[in-house]
Amino acid sequence: MLELSVTTxxxxxxxxxxxxxxxxxxDAAARRGLRFGDGDIxxxxxxxxxxxxGRLVRLDTVEPGAExxxxxxxxxxxxxxxxxxxxxxxxxMRAKPGVIIVRHRLGHVGANAGIDQSNIAHEGGECAxxxxxxxxxxxxxxxxxxxxxxxxxxxxxxADSLNRPWRLGTTGGAIxxxxxxxLDDRRGLSDLYGxxxxxxxxNRADSIAAFATLAMGETTExxxxxxxxxxxxxxxxxxxxxxxxxxxxxxxx
Amino acid sequence: MLELSVTTxxxxxxxxxxxxxxxxxxDAAARRGLRFGDGDIxxxxxxxxxxxxGRLVRLDTVEPGAExxxxxxxxxxxxxxxxxxxxxxxxxMRAKPGVIIVRHRLGHVGANAGIDQSNIAHEGGECAxxxxxxxxxxxxxxxxxxxxxxxxxxxxxxADSLNRPWRLGTTGGAIxxxxxxxLDDRRGLSDLYGxxxxxxxxNRADSIAAFATLAMGETTExxxxxxxxxxxxxxxxxxxxxxxxxxxxxxxx
Numbered sequence: 001m002l003e004l005s006v007t008t009x010x011x012x013x014x015x016x017x018x019x020x021x022x023x024x025x026x027d028a029a030a031r032r033g034l035r036f037g038d039g040d041i042x043x044x045x046x047x048x049x050x051x052x053x054g055r056l057v058r059l060d061t062v063e064p065g066a067e068x069x070x071x072x073x074x075x076x077x078x079x080x081x082x083x084x085x086x087x088x089x090x091x092x093m094r095a096k097p098g099v100i101i102v103r104h105r106l107g108h109v110g111a112n113a114g115i116d117q118s119n120i121a122h123e124g125g126e127c128a129x130x131x132x133x134x135x136x137x138x139x140x141x142x143x144x145x146x147x148x149x150x151x152x153x154x155x156x157x158x159a160d161s162l163n164r165p166w167r168l169g170t171t172g173g174a175i176x177x178x179x180x181x182x183l184d185d186r187r188g189l190s191d192l193y194g195x196x197x198x199x200x201x202x203n204r205a206d207s208i209a210a211f212a213t214l215a216m217g218e219t220t221e222x223x224x225x226x227x228x229x230x231x232x233x234x235x236x237x238x239x240x241x242x243x244x245x246x247x248x249x250x251x252x253x
Numbered sequence: 254m255l256e257l258s259v260t261t262x263x264x265x266x267x268x269x270x271x272x273x274x275x276x277x278x279x280d281a282a283a284r285r286g287l288r289f290g291d292g293d294i295x296x297x298x299x300x301x302x303x304x305x306x307g308r309l310v311r312l313d314t315v316e317p318g319a320e321x322x323x324x325x326x327x328x329x330x331x332x333x334x335x336x337x338x339x340x341x342x343x344x345x346m347r348a349k350p351g352v353i354i355v356r357h358r359l360g361h362v363g364a365n366a367g368i369d370q371s372n373i374a375h376e377g378g379e380c381a382x383x384x385x386x387x388x389x390x391x392x393x394x395x396x397x398x399x400x401x402x403x404x405x406x407x408x409x410x411x412a413d414s415l416n417r418p419w420r421l422g423t424t425g426g427a428i429x430x431x432x433x434x435x436l437d438d439r440r441g442l443s444d445l446y447g448x449x450x451x452x453x454x455x456n457r458a459d460s461i462a463a464f465a466t467l468a469m470g471e472t473t474e475x476x477x478x479x480x481x482x483x484x485x486x487x488x489x490x491x492x493x494x495x496x497x498x499x500x501x502x503x504x505x506x
Contacts, residue, residue, distance in 0.1 A: 001261055001262070001263040001476060002259070002260070002261045002468050002476070003258065003259075003260050003261075004258065004259040004260075004464075004468055005256065005257065005258050005259075006255070006256075006257040006258075006259075006464075006483075007255070007256050007257075008254055008255045008256075009254070010254040094504040094505070096504065099504070101504060103419075107419075108419075109418075109419040117448070118444040118448060118450055118453070119444045119445045119446065120446070121446060122446065122448075161455070164417065165362075165418065165498070165503065165504065165505040166356075166360075166361075166362040166497070166498050166503060166505070167426070167456065167459065167496050167497070167498060168436060168454060168456065168495070168496055168497070168498050169435075169436045169437075169454045169455055169456025169457075169459070169496065170453075170454065170455055170456060171424075171455075171456050171459045171460050171463065172460065173420070182422075183421060183422045184422075186471075189473075190473075191371040191372045191473060192372045192473050192475070193372065193373070193374060193375065195370070195371060195375075197371055200371070200423075200471060201421060201422045201423065202414070202422055202423055202424075202467065202471055203420065203421065203422025203423060203424050204422075204467060206420065206422070206424045206463065207424050207425065207463040207464055207466065207467035208464065208467065210424065210459065210460040210463035210464060211257075211259075211460055211461065211463060211464030213460065214455065214457060214460035214461065215255050215257055218439075218453060218455060220442075220443075220444060220445050222445070223254060223255070230259075242421070243420050243421055243422065244419070244420070244421070245418070245419050245420060245421050250418065250419060251347040251349065251352070251354060251418065252347070252418040252419070252505045
């Protein structure tokens with residue numbers, strides 16, 4: 001029996017490069033009269049982490065190469081944007097007009113290497129926002145900063161919206177984690193009748209990211225932070241890198 | 254700004270064929286002093302819906318055909334189980350030892366057509382539990398039964414754990430829905446800076462199913478019901494069938 005809560009924080013200022021996200025989260029919680037405690041999970045939208053880390057790129061600074069120009073022509077996209085997608089990817093998996101599905105250098109498979117052009121200011125010309133360079137490291141830094149500020153073990157999850165090959169509509173997924181159990185591996189344990197559970201591994205991080213992302217909204221809500229409460233505290237280090245299915249086991253390359 | 258809660262219900266008896274799940278949910282809520290209200294979302298684990306609908310099959314009643322025997326040999330599985338998988342599927346997408354990925358007749362892509370052998374009694378011999386015949390219809394019936402019993406508009410979501418091609422660990426997904434907006438389509442609307450949102454469609458049902466399934470647990474928790482509160486009530490009819498990406502747009506067949 002569980003009682004979980006998810007609270008989103010509003011009034012968060014637009015994030016600029018160099019902003020201190022731990023302080024921003026502490027301020028947002030304080031405005032709602034909340035203090036972080038052991039077992040709390042702070043979820044941050046990828047967008048504010050990328051913005052704070054200066055991952056905004058002006059497209060007029062990008063010089064597309066031959067591969068990018070060719071792929072851009074085949075998919076009817078801006079060649080400069082396609083160059084950024086290629087730079088951020090390990091390989092292109094599928095492409096058709098309007099769609100480029102890649103394996104991101106971090107392992108995530110999805111459209112456009114997670115590069116987004118919505119809800120950014122486009123100051124001085126058209127811009128694109130890349131994923132954080134190392135979101136697990138970003139989450140770990142935030143986890144430590146929150147511990148230093150509060151003394152509490154606050155788990156951190158950086159969430160981005162992911163698309164799926166056979167299901168319409170995005171759901172949030174974890175791209176950076178620190179301080180909680182990401183995969184709950186029940187293989188080898190028994191079910192209610194003593195039968196061995198053969199394939200039960202539960203992705204806790206993606207399950208939390210999905211709901212928190214829905215709560216935060218993905219368009220004009222301006223609530224890029226959520227606090228998830230009610231899970232038993234754990235002290236796994238945790239990382240989103242654990243989620244990536246090994247290439248050797250990928251049946252859909 | 255949102256404040257959402259997810260509560261799981263314990264003390265739910267083991268479900269038998271013909272059981273009245275609406276009454277079971279009302280009883281479980283009453284034991285916790287809760288009454289269903291407008292905008293509440295009741296999440297049910299697929300397993301209890303399948304059990305109530307008599308979808309348990311004794312393997313010794315199944316006669317595997319030639320295709321099932323061949324696929325069973327290639328994947329090292331019980332030919333009778335493979336026959337059930339084939340009967341429940343539109344096509345086999347990938348197979349290797351230990352793994353059969355199919356497109357279920359309902360459209361869901363995943364391992365073993367959602368057929369499960371854990372947490373069932375295996376009375377009179379080894380059994381397997383199939384997905385409900387029409388989970389959207391099951392959800393709609395529960396939605397109407399709850400309205401008749403309470404007068405409230407209670408959304409219903411039947412959740413099953415789904416695996417994903419590139420990410421380890423299962424997450425809950427929606428296989429039956431009634432009474433809420435399943436896909437939130439923001440395409441054509443504007444972002445914070447007035448730029449058109451091009452590809453923003455949010456899968457609300459899967460996002461809720463993921464978190465509720467994590468809360469309910471998938472092994473020995475015996476909490477197959479969850480109540481999700483805090484979303485604004487809506488009066489979309491809703492169905493999980495909406496989620497299926499059309500075959501013509503599937504880049505990973």
